[in-house]
Amino acid sequence: MQKTIIGMIFHGEYPTHPRIENQALHLISEGAEIHLFCVTYQKKKAGMVVHKGINVHRTYLPNWMYKLSALAYTFPLYHRLMSSHLKQFIQNSKAQTLHLHNMNLAQPVFDINQSAKLPIVLDLHENVPEIMKLYPHLQKGLGKFLINPVVWKKKEQEFIKRSAAIIVVTNEAKEEVLSRVEIDDSKILVLPNFTDDSFIKPEYDKSLAARFKSKFNMLYIGDTGVRRGLESVMKAIPLLINDISNLNLIIVGSSSNDENLRVLMQKEGVENFVSVEGWQSENLLADYVNVAHVGLCPILRNLHHDTTYANKLFQYARLGKPILASNSTAQKNLIESESWGLIHEANDPEDFAKQLKKLYLDETLRTQLGQNAAKSIRKKFNYSSSEFGIEFYQELNLR
Structure with a gap:
């Protein structure tokens, strides 16, 4: 039987991130091969390493790109600069399914995927367009004028519609998404931030x-x-x-x-x-x-x-x-x-x-x-009792 290969994509640094790591370790325990794209702001950490069985692909970025990422849906420069790194990751990992952690890198991933046509899972750890309204750097100075949460919300809704599946943290988040985006509720999987036995x-x-x-x-x-x-x-x-x-x-x-x-x-x-x-x-x-x-x-x-x-x-x-x-x-x-x-x-x-x-x-x-x-x-509140697992991805590839 062909091995299930999942390419996870995260806009931040790793390790560590409890939600990403716990999901990955659960999938590995079921026989999946996990590749994780992430960034680093230290040149010496760039490259591919294996961490707890996860194939971690770190892309080096200069510090100024961290601030540029906040403008990702205002100016296209950040996404353009990330596109080649993401394309290389998708090709090298040989992923059969892409799992996007939050929407920060969604635009270049969906653009690249127009030719590959891989199923994309959009994992909304949080309601980014809403929570960013409360970020201090959006309350004053240039951030107040350059970063528009309304634009982020419109893009999020677009990506929700284009994704093969959506993962959210709570039933309340699922209801909130369905209240503003016309999609079948079966497309959304509720997956809380479980803590595994290793804790x-x-x-x-x-x-x-x-x-x-x-x-x-x-x-x-x-x-x-x-x-x-x-x-x-x-x-x-x-x-x-x-x-x-x-x-x-x-x-x-x-x-x-x-x-x-x-x-x-x-x-x-x-x-x-x-x-x-x-x-x-x-x-x-x-x-x-x-x-x-x-x-x-x-x-x-x-x-x-x-x-x-x-x-x-x-x-x-x-x-x-x-x-x-x-x-x-x-x-x-x-x-x-x-x-x-x-x-x-x-x-x-x-x-x-x-x-x-x-x-x-x-x-x-x-x-x-x-x-x-x-x-x-x-x-009750653990991965083994949830609908999340290797079969979730295998079914997406059969559609």
């Missing part, structure tokens, strides 16, 4: 556990930008410390908003209740989840957040940690339907404090919610 370690970092042993730890993993909602958590801490004297917020991540968060910590007088860890190795994330009593996802509400799941939800759940999350629609529906945790009103410090206090005071509740989360990950 569980036989032994966790003892020094990290010792650092946080005496604390009641709230954990946040990820980007710390304003839309992630950490400001409301900072403001909630003063409302909690009289009742929870050993309260500690662990932040694993960073962003250009960090200085604003530092100023807010000082203003609220909570510096001694926050551990700012910055970005950490992917290998250490499970060690941080291990020391947490509660996993946080306080994201603010917007069309993108209301239709997506953060990777962190499944990382918390995989290790059996109860979750305290905002009422952004998709995560609220998931957490409430599966009884993984409690929900607070987004951007509401008082309600956050109220719900956190419930979890602190009721260890039995925390344990039950954590057990529910871990069980449903094992039974």
